[in-house]
Amino acid sequence: MDLLRFITAGSVDDGKSTLIGRLLYDSKNILIDQLEALEKSTKNRTDGSVDLALLTDGLRAEREQGITIDVAYRYFTTPKRKFIIADAPGHVQYTRNMITGASNANLIIILVDARQGVVEQTRRHSIIASLLKIPHVVVAINKMDLVEYLEDVYNNIVIDYANVAKQLGLKDVIYIPISALNGDNIVDKSTAIDWYMGKPLLELLEEVEIDNDINLTDARFQVQLVIRPQTDDLHDYRGYAGKVISGIYKKGDKVTVLPAGIETTISKLEVGGEEVEEVFAPQSVVIQLADDIDISRGDAITKVDNQPQVNNELEVLLCWLDDKPLVPGNKYYLQHNSRLVRAVVKQIDYKLDVNSLDQQPVEGNVKLNEVVKATIKTAAPLVFDNYEKISANGSGILVDETSNSTVAAVLFK
Amino acid sequence: MSNYHLNYLEELEAESIYIFREVAAQFERPALLFSGGKDSITLVHLAKKAFAPGKIPFPLVHIDTGHNFPEALTFRDWLANEVNATLTVRKVEDTIKQRSLTEPKGKFPSRNWLQTYTLLDTIEEFKFDCCIGGARRDEEKARAKERIFSVRDEFGQWNPKLQRPELWNIYNGRIHKGENVRVFPISNWTELDIWNYIRKENIGLPSIYFSHEREVIEHEGQLVAMSEYVQPSADDIITTKKVRYRTVGDMTCTAAVESTASTLDEVINEIISTKISERGETRIDDRVTEAAMEDRKKNGYF
Ligand SMILES: Nc1nc2c(ncn2[C@@H]2O[C@H](COP(=O)(O)OP(=O)(O)O)[C@@H](O)[C@H]2O)c(=O)[nH]1
Ligand SMILES: [Mg+2]
Numbered sequence: 128m129d130l131l132r133f134i135t136a137g138s139v140d141d142g143k144s145t146l147i148g149r150l151l152y153d154s155k156n157i158l159i160d161q162l163e164a165l166e167k168s169t170k171n172r173t174d175g176s177v178d179l180a181l182l183t184d185g186l187r188a189e190r191e192q193g194i195t196i197d198v199a200y201r202y203f204t205t206p207k208r209k210f211i212i213a214d215a216p217g218h219v220q221y222t223r224n225m226i227t228g229a230s231n232a233n234l235i236i237i238l239v240d241a242r243q244g245v246v247e248q249t250r251r252h253s254i255i256a257s258l259l260k261i262p263h264v265v266v267a268i269n270k271m272d273l274v275e276y277l278e279d280v281y282n283n284i285v286i287d288y289a290n291v292a293k294q295l296g297l298k299d300v301i302y303i304p305i306s307a308l309n310g311d312n313i314v315d316k317s318t319a320i321d322w323y324m325g326k327p328l329l330e331l332l333e334e335v336e337i338d339n340d341i342n343l344t345d346a347r348f349q350v351q352l353v354i355r356p357q358t359d360d361l362h363d364y365r366g367y368a369g370k371v372i373s374g375i376y377k378k379g380d381k382v383t384v385l386p387a388g389i390e391t392t393i394s395k396l397e398v399g400g401e402e403v404e405e406v407f408a409p410q411s412v413v414i415q416l417a418d419d420i421d422i423s424r425g426d427a428i429t430k431v432d433n434q435p436q437v438n439n440e441l442e443v444l445l446c447w448l449d450d451k452p453l454v455p456g457n458k459y460y461l462q463h464n465s466r467l468v469r470a471v472v473k474q475i476d477y478k479l480d481v482n483s484l485d486q487q488p489v490e491g492n493v494k495l496n497e498v499v500k501a502t503i504k505t506a507a508p509l510v511f512d513n514y515e516k517i518s519a520n521g522s523g524i525l526v527d528e529t530s531n532s533t534v535a536a537v538l539f540k
Numbered sequence: 541m542s543n544y545h546l547n548y549l550e551e552l553e554a555e556s557i558y559i560f561r562e563v564a565a566q567f568e569r570p571a572l573l574f575s576g577g578k579d580s581i582t583l584v585h586l587a588k589k590a591f592a593p594g595k596i597p598f599p600l601v602h603i604d605t606g607h608n609f610p611e612a613l614t615f616r617d618w619l620a621n622e623v624n625a626t627l628t629v630r631k632v633e634d635t636i637k638q639r640s641l642t643e644p645k646g647k648f649p650s651r652n653w654l655q656t657y658t659l660l661d662t663i664e665e666f667k668f669d670c671c672i673g674g675a676r677r678d679e680e681k682a683r684a685k686e687r688i689f690s691v692r693d694e695f696g697q698w699n700p701k702l703q704r705p706e707l708w709n710i711y712n713g714r715i716h717k718g719e720n721v722r723v724f725p726i727s728n729w730t731e732l733d734i735w736n737y738i739r740k741e742n743i744g745l746p747s748i749y750f751s752h753e754r755e756v757i758e759h760e761g762q763l764v765a766m767s768e769y770v771q772p773s774a775d776d777i778i779t780t781k782k783v784r785y786r787t788v789g790d791m792t793c794t795a796a797v798e799s800t801a802s803t804l805d806e807v808i809n810e811i812i813s814t815k816i817s818e819r820g821e822t823r824i825d826d827r828v829t830e831a832a833m834e835d836r837k838k839n840g841y842f
Contacts, residue, residue, distance in 0.1 A: 130548040188701070197703060199684045200677045202730045209548040211728055223705045227687075230707040343544050351561040356594040364593065370558050370709070375544060399557070400592030407544040411557035411590070424565050448705045462710055465565065524710050531691075531714040533704045 128204075131337055132211045134228045136256070137238030138248035139217035142269040146238065146307035147201055147214050153314035154329060156203035196221055198228035207333040217248055222255075222496045223448035226536055229255055230522075233337050234263035236328075241274045241304075245287045251481045257295040258444065258498065258538065260518050262340045264292070265301045265331060271320060272306040278322045294484060303328055341408050346374030347435060347512070347520045348428045351465045354413060366397065366413040367422060372464070372519045374433075376414065377405040384420055385427040386437050386508040392417040408519075425466030427510040435520060439508045442540035444479075445472075445493070445501050449527065449534035452492035453499075461505055461537065463523040469506040470525070476500045503537070514538040549737055552729055553586065558709060559688060559725040560590035563670055564597050566713040567721070570670040571628075573659075574600040574620075576612035577788040578745055579674030579726060581619065582734055585743050586725060587672075588623050599626035601671075603658050605651040606633045607769045607790040615746040630662045646771070650793040660696045663720055670713065670721045678730040682834035688727050694718040700834065735811060739804045748785045751802045756781050762795035786811070 135143040151157050189196050201212045213228030229235060235256045239249055256264055266288050274280040281304045292300045303312055304320050305328060311317035312327045326334075354366040376382075380393045395415035396406050406412040414428060422428075429435060447453050453472060461470035477486040479498040486500075493499050514521030525535035546554065563570050572587060574580045587596045600620055620627035632651050635658040636643060644650055663671065677684045687703050689711045704712055713721050726734070738745065755766040757776040766778055769792050783796035784807065801807045 128548050129545070130551050197685050197700065199681070200728070201684065202678045202728075204730075204732070209733075224703075227705045227707060231709070338545065351558070352565040354591060354594045361593055366593075368561050368590070370554065397592070399553075399589035409551065409554055410546065411554045411561070413592075460714070462712060464710060465562065519708070522708050522710070524705075524707055524712060526712055526714055531712070531716065533707070533712045536705070536707050 128207070128209060129337065130209045130211065131234060131332060131335070132213070132232050133234040133236060133332065134198075134213040134215050134225075134232040134261075135236045135238060136215050136225060136229070136252040137217060137269075138240070138243070138246050141217065141238040141240045141243075142307040143217065143238055144214055146236070146267070146269065146305070146313070147212055149307050149310055149313050150212075150329065151201060151203055153310055154203060154205055197224045200228075205329070205333060210332065219248065219251070219496060222251065225252065226255060226259070226446060226448065229259055229261060230536070232261050233340050234265065234332070234335060235261045236265045236267050238267050238269045238307075239284055239288070241268050241270045241280050241284065244284050245291060247482060249288075250291060253291055253295055253297065254479070254481055254484065254498075255446075257297050258446070260515060262337070263299070263301075263335050264297050265303065265328070267307075267328065268302065268304045269307050271304045271311060272309050276304075276311075276317075276319045281323075301325075301331060303331065342373040342517050342519075343375055343407060344373075345433055345435075345512070345517055346376055346380075346430045347372040347517060348376065348412075348414065349464045349466065349510075349520075350422060350424055350426045350428070352424055353422065364415075365419075366395075366415050367428065368411075368413050369465070370411050371406055371408040373408045373517050374430075375405060375407040376412075376428075376430075381431040382416070382428050383431050383434065384416075384422055385429060385435070385510040387420070387422075387426070388437075389418075389420050390431060391420060425463075425468075429510075435510050435512045435517075436539075437508050437510050439505045440473075441503045441505065441509065441511070443501055443503055444514075444538040444540070445499050445525070446536040446538075447493050447495060447497050447499070447534065448536060449532055450495055451527070451530070451534070452494050453535070454492055458528060459534065460526040460528060461503065461509070461523050462526060463509055463511060463537075464520075466509065468509065470503050472501055472525075473504050474502040476502070511539050513540060549733065549740060552726075552733060553589075553737070555709075555728065556586045556725040557590040559711065559723065560587050560672075562711045562713070563672060563723050563725075564591065566711070567670040569666065569668050570598045570672060570723075571601045571666065571668045572596070572598055572672045573674075574602050574616065574627075575674065575789070576602070576608065576616045576746065577674070578734055578738065578749065579676065581615075581743060581745060582729075582737060583672065583674045583725060584619060584623060584625070585741060596623060596625045598672075599628050601628045601630070601662060601666075601668075603655050603662065604629050604631045604633075605655055605790050606631060607651055607767075607792050609746070609748055609785075609788060609791055611746045611748045612788050615744075619744075628662075628666070630658050630665075632658045634658075635661060650790060652790060652793055656696070663696070668720060669715065670723055672723045672725060674726055675724050676729050676731070676734075677724075677727050686724065686727075688724055689713055690722045690724070691715060692720050692722055696720070698722075732808070732811060735804070735808050739808060746788065748788060750807065751782050751784045751800045753780055754783050754796065755779070756783065756796060759795075763798065764795055765791055767791045 199214045215225040215228045285302050305312045314329045316327050350367045351369040394417045397413040458471050475489050478489045512520040521539045523537040524533050527534045687706045756763040784799040801810050
C-alpha cells in the first residue's frame with residue numbers, strides 16, 4: 128500500500144473543510160466519539176445538520192470565526208491507499224499556510240463554488256500549484272446542489288478553468304462536479320449528476336498514478352550529518368547520513384563530492400544499520416566512501432556522470448511569506464535542505480501578477496504573498512537543480528537573521 | 541510498479557529518520573521526551589536506526605508523574621539500558637514540593653497538568669534547546685495543526701497564530717536564546733501505522749498493552765485500574781476483568797479496554813475494528829472541553 132498526500136484549496140467557503148469531513152465520514156474514517164463531539168458542537172446550529180468542517184477546524188479561533196486559519200492534517204485509509212490530507216485556509220492573508228500544506232502534496236484539489244465560478248483565489252491557488260509543480264490537479268466544482276445540478280453550469284466553469292490551466296501550463300487537469308454537503312460524487316457516484324461519466328472523487332484519489340512523481344533518474348544526495356561512533360570496534364567508521372533526494376545509488380558507484388569537486392567511490396551503503404547493495408529516493412540512508420575526504424553537513428554526493436549546478440549566484444522565484452517586507456539588499460540565511468548559507472537578495476527583476484501572470488515592475492518593497500523573480504548571492508556555493516527538473520533539490524527557504532522566521536519560499540531557476 | 545518503491549510504512553520511517561537527523565545536526569542540546577508508551581518506544585526505535593551504528597546522541601528524559609504503571613517503568617529502564625542511552629528522570633512530586641503546587645483532588649487526581657511545570661524546569665535545568673516528542677497529528681484536533689518543528693517561547697508556549705511556514709522537507713530550527721523547539725518526528729503516523737510498524741519491526745512493548753487480569757472500577761463507561769492513586773467511592777464496585785491498554789499514561793487518567801487480545805495480531809485486529817478513537821477510549825481527562833489540548837499547549841504542554 129502506498130501513500131498519497133493531497134491538499135484542498137480554493138476560496139473561503141468553497142467547501143474545503145466540508146469536503147474533507149465528507150470524505151472521512153463516507154469512507155467510515157470518523158469514529159463514534161469524534162462524531163459525538165461534532166454533534167455536540169453543532170447543537171446550537173439552527174438547521175440541525177452536523178457541520179463537517181468542524182472536524183478539521185481545530186483551533187478555538189477557527190471554530191469561533193468559522194474559518195480555517197492554519198493547515199490541519201487529517202489521515203485516512205482505504206483498502207487501496209493511505210492518505211494524508213492538508214486542509215488549507217482560503218483567505219489571502221493565510222496563503223503562507225496554504226503553501227506549507229501544498230509544498231509536500233502529490234495532488235491538489237481546487238474547489239470552485241458552482242455559483243461563483245473561477246475567482247481570484249482559484250487563480251492564486253492554481254498559480255501556487257503550478258509554481259510548486261504539484262504533479263496532479265483536480266478541479267472539483269462544488270455546491271452543484273445549489274445550481275440544480277445543471278450540466279451547463281459545470282461546462283462553463285470547465286471552459287473557464289481550462290483557460291487558466293493552459294496559461295499556467297497545468298497538464299492533465301481532472302474535472303469533477305460534486306456536492307460536498309450532500310455527498311454527491313465523493314465516495315459514490317451521484318445519481319443527481321447522471322450526466323457526468325467520470326469516477327467519484329475517492330476512486331480518482333485511489334487510482335491516480337503517483338509512482339512517477341519521484342525522480343529516479345538523476346541521483347542527488349545531501350549530507351545531513353556525519354556518523355562517527357569512535358568506539359573501539361568502530362574506530363574508523365565514518366558514514367554520511369542523509370536522504371536520497373532523487374535517483375538511485377549503488378555500491379561501487381563513482382561519485383563526486385560537491386561543492387569541493389573531489390571524486391571517489393561508494394564503498395558501503397546502509398539503511399537503518401543494515402548493509403544494502405543499492406538505495407533510492409526518498410530513503411534515509413548512510414553512505415560510506417572509499418577515500419578519506421573532508422565532508423560536512425550540507426555537502427552533496429552526486430554521480431560523476433550526472434552533475435547538478437554549482438553556483439553562488441542564483442536566479443530564483445521568491446514567494447514572500449512574512450509580514451515584514453523584503454528589503455532588497457537585506458541579508459538572510461538561505462536553507463537548501465540541510466545546507467545553510469548566508470545570502471543577500473541582490474536584485475529583484477519583476478513581480479508576477481497573480482491574476483494575469485504578467486510580469487510587472489516592482490515598486491518599493493516586496494510584500495506578503497507576492498511572488499517575484501530575483502537574483503540571490505550566497506556566501507558559499509550551492510549545489511542545486513532547476514526546480515522544474517528536480518523539485519526536491521531545487522527548493523529552499525529564506526530565514527530572517529534577526530527574527531529567525533521563515534520568510535520566503537525559494538524556487539531555483 | 542518498479543522495485544524502487546517504498547510502501548507507506550517505509551516512507552513514514554524514512555521521513556522520521558530524516559527529522560531525527562535534522563534535530564541532531566541543528567541543535568546543541570536536544571532531548572527525547574520518553575513517556576513509556578508505545579509512541580515514545582517507537583521514537584526510540586527510529587532514533588536507533590537514524591544514528592546506527594552510532595548511539596543515540598541525546599538523552600531520554602522522563603517526566604515522572606509518580607502515577608505510572610510499574611510495568612512501564614520497568615520497561616523504560618530496560619529499554620534505556622538496551623539502547624545504551626542516558627536516562628534522565630525528573631519527578632513531578634519534587635516540583636510539587638519545591639514550588640508548593642496544589643495537588644489536584646478527587647477520585648482520579650490527575651497530575652497531567654502539573655507535568656508542564658516539571659517539564660519547563662527540566663528544560664531550564666539542562667538548557668535543552670529541543671525536545672523531541674511522540675505526539676501524532678491524528679490524536680487530536682489541535683495537534684493536527686502543529687508543525688513538525690514547533691517553536692516555543694521562553695515560557696514554553698505554543699502560539700498557533702504565529703507558526704512558521706514549514707516548506708517541503710526543510711526544517712528551520714533557528715531560535716533565540718531561551719526559546720526551544722518541540723519536534724514531532726511521528727506527526728504523520730496514525731495509531732494503526734504505529735501498531736503495524738511495531739509488528740513489522742518486532743518492537744518490544746510493556747506487558748500492559750496485552751490482555752491481562754486487573755482489578756478495575758467503572759467510571760462513566762470507562763474501566764479504571766485500581767491503584768493507590770485512585771480514590772474509589774463507597775458505591776464503586778471493584779471487579780477483576782481481562783483488559784489491555786491502548787495507550788499508557790498515568791494510572792489515574794488512562795482507561796483500560798476489555799480485551800482478550802494477547803498477541804500483536806490480535807491487538808491490531810481489535811484496533812482495526814474499533815469504533816472509538818484512541819483518546820476517546822482511553823483518556824479520562826481529555827473530554828473536558830473541546831479546546832483542552834490547545835489551551836494546554838499554549839501553556840507549555842507537549
Ligand atoms: N449547499 C452546499 N453547501 C455547501 C457545500 N459544501 C460546503 N457548503 C457550505 O459552505 C460553507 C463553507 O464550507 P467550508 O467547508 O467551511 O468552506 P471552506 O472555507 O472552503 O473550508 C458551509 O456553510 C458549508 O456547509 C455544498 O456542496 N453544497
Ligand atoms: Mg475550511
